[in-house]
Every structure is written in C-alpha cells, then in structure tokens.
Amino acid sequence: MRTVRPGESIQRALDEAGPGAHVALAEGVFAENVWIRHSGVTLSGAGPGRTTLEPGAVTPSGVPRLHEAAETAADAADAEDAVSGITVYGDGPAEVRIEGLTVRGFSGAGVYAHSAAGVTVRRVEVVDNTVWGVYLRESTGCRIVDCRASGSRYAGAALSFCPRSDHLVADNECHANAFGVFVDNSSGVRALRNSCHGNAVGMLLLNQVYEGEPPGGVTDCLVAGNDLYGNGLAAGAGPDGLGAAGPPMSGVGLALIGVRRVSVVDNHVHDNHPSGESVMDAAFVMGSSKDWGGDDVLDTQVLWNRVHGNTPLDHRLGVDPDRQVFAANTADRGDPADARGWTR
Numbered sequence: 001m002r003t004v005r006p007g008e009s010i011q012r013a014l015d016e017a018g019p020g021a022h023v024a025l026a027e028g029v030f031a032e033n034v035w036i037r038h039s040g041v042t043l044s045g046a047g048p049g050r051t052t053l054e055p056g057a058v059t060p061s062g063v064p065r066l067h068e069a070a071e072t073a074a075d076a077a078d079a080e081d082a083v084s085g086i087t088v089y090g091d092g093p094a095e096v097r098i099e100g101l102t103v104r105g106f107s108g109a110g111v112y113a114h115s116a117a118g119v120t121v122r123r124v125e126v127v128d129n130t131v132w133g134v135y136l137r138e139s140t141g142c143r144i145v146d147c148r149a150s151g152s153r154y155a156g157a158a159l160s161f162c163p164r165s166d167h168l169v170a171d172n173e174c175h176a177n178a179f180g181v182f183v184d185n186s187s188g189v190r191a192l193r194n195s196c197h198g199n200a201v202g203m204l205l206l207n208q209v210y211e212g213e214p215p216g217g218v219t220d221c222l223v224a225g226n227d228l229y230g231n232g233l234a235a236g237a238g239p240d241g242l243g244a245a246g247p248p249m250s251g252v253g254l255a256l257i258g259v260r261r262v263s264v265v266d267n268h269v270h271d272n273h274p275s276g277e278s279v280m281d282a283a284f285v286m287g288s289s290k291d292w293g294g295d296d297v298l299d300t301q302v303l304w305n306r307v308h309g310n311t312p313l314d315h316r317l318g319v320d321p322d323r324q325v326f327a328a329n330t331a332d333r334g335d336p337a338d339a340r341g342w343t344r
C-alpha cells in the first residue's frame with residue numbers, strides 16, 4: 001500500500017504503482033483530478049469529510065472528458081471543462097475500487113467510469129459536481145454502495161448503457177439532484193434500500209433510444225426496499241437548470257418507463273409534491289416509451305409497495321394490466337382508481 005498526503009500527487013502515485021496497487025489518501029484536502037487507467041487498483045481515503053478531492057488550479061491534459069461533453073456543454077459552460085474528479089477509463093480497466101472520501105465541485109462528474117468491469121464506489125460522498133455525482137457508463141459489474149450524492153444537474157447515482165450484468169445500487173442517499181438514482185438503458189440492476197429525497201425524481205428507470213448511442217433497454221431489474229420521499233424540485237425547465245436535456249419533471253418518487261421484467265417490491269413512496277410543470281402527474285408512474293424508440297412496460301411485478309400522501313396522484317399506471325402482476329400495494333388515489341392489486 002502506498003500512502004499519499006496532501007500536497008503530494010495522487011496521479012503520480014497511481015501511475016508509478018501500476019496495476020493492482022492500493023493507494024491510500026491521508027486525511028486532508030487534495031486539489032487535483034485523478035485518472036485510474038489500470039486494473040485491480042484501490043483508491044481509498046480516511047473517510048467522507050476527512051479526505052476530500054476538489055479541483056486544482058490546473059486540469060492535467062489527457063484526462064478523458066465525459067462521454068456527453070459536447071451535449072452537456074450548455075450545462076457545464078464549456079465542453080472542454082467537463083472533467084471529472086475521478087475517472088476510470090482506458091483499455092478496459094477491471095476490479096477498481098474507490099472508497100472512503102469526498103469528491104466535490106468538479107465540472108463533470110464526481111466519479112466517472114467508462115468501458116470498465118467490476119468498478120466499486122463505496123462510502124464516497126459526491127457533492128456539487130456539475131453534471132453527475134457517480135456516473136458509470138457502458139460497464140459491467142457496477143457497484144455503488146453506501147454513498148451520498150447531492151447537487152448535480154442530472155443524477156446523483158447513475159448507470160448508463162450498462163449491459164445486463166450483476167449491478168448493485170444499494171444503501172445510498174441521494175438528494176438535491178434532477179434524479180436521485182437513474183437507471184438509463186441498463187439491465188440486471190438491483191436498486192436496494194436507497195433513500196432518495198429532495199430531487200425532482202427520486203428514482204427513474206428509462207428505456208429510450210438515442211441517436212448514435214449503443215443498444216439500450218431496461219430488463220431484469222429489482223427495485224426493493226427504497227424510501228422515495230419529498231421529491232419536489234423542478235427539472236427540465238431551462239437550459240441551465242436541473243435535468244436541462246429532458247422534459248419538465250417534478251414531484252416523482254419512482255418512474256418505470258418502457259421497462260421489461262422489473263420487480264418492484266416493498267418500496268415506500270410518500271410525500272412527493274411537484275413545485276413546477278411535470279410530464280408525469282403522479283409519484284409512482286409506469287408508462288410507455290414507444291414514442292421515443294423504446295417499448296411498453298411489460299412483465300413487471302409490483303408487490304407490497306406503499307404509495308401515500310403524494311400530489312396530484314399517488315400512482316398512474318399507463319400499462320396493460322394483463323401483462324403485469326400487481327398485488328398487496330396500497331395507495332390513496334391513483335389512475336386507474338380501481339387498479340387490480342391496489343387498495344387504500
């Protein structure tokens with residue numbers, strides 16, 4: 001294990017140590033961007049709030065920008081500045097662990113991984129990073145566990161175009177983002193025991209086709225034991241606001257759009273109230289994405305969920321009920337009002 005102290009270069013330590021290294025960051029503030037290119041690397045701090053990574057005066061050349069830098073230039077002010085705090089990107093890095101630190105104030109994501117396998121982000125606090133909190137893209141075996149994510153214009157914790165694999169998003173707290181947890185065209189995801197509050201949307205699972213992007217879809221996922229409450233920020237309302245690339249959304253706890261074979265079990269969706277215009281008028285929404293190249297919601301199981309105290313509606317179920325299983329759910333008011341498997 002190699003220990004790095006404030007004032008010393010994390011990047012130099014990673015590059016010199018190479019594959020399989022454990023680089024431990026001492027307590028204090030480090031002002032730099034970090035690029036992990038090798039497999040088997042562990043980057044650990046003394047704990048969130050004790051070890052902090054923030055932007056330095058100069059951004060090193062060559063650090064990969066976000067995949068969407070050109071598209072998010074309006075949000076990040078300048079595509080060339082959309083650089084992340086910790087980037088995992090290279091010739092297929094595998095089994096990388098990032099744990100025990102705070103990453104704040106970067107113009108891209110707090111933690112960004114692309115084309116990797118087995119990336120674990122654990123006990124990491126990502127605060128006020130412009131575009132994303134933790135953003136794992138086109139990767140397998142992703143783990144986002146016991147993290148705190150706030151203040152990003154898109155998601156606090158996101159998997160994007162990650163093929164079907166054993167992905168885990170668990171025990172995280174996400175607030176003050178456009179989306180707390182965003183499963184974007186990714187499959188095989190277990191989203192468990194997350195607390196998402198004070199966002200525009202607590203949790204969104206979305207199957208939508210984007211021009212020039214890899215094949216997507218959201219299949220074979222489990223959404224269980226999450227507490228989704230108090231989500232009332234307004235997103236998609238302007239070029240520089242939360243979720244600027246999407247339609248207006250606010251007051252949504254959980255949305256399943258165009259998904260297949262997703263199980264939604266024992267979630268508590270409560271006290272979500274919109275503060276602005278929203279294309280979804282309920283706290284729990286199931287709907288088609290066929291108009292955007294996706295699909296209808298098919299073959300889901302929605303069991304033992306409690307959806308109460310939301311406005312305007314607790315649920316809107318825009319699905320064929322004969323292609324789903326609903327049982328033992330409770331809600332005060334929804335559409336349809338007499339939905340099978342829902343009681344007050």
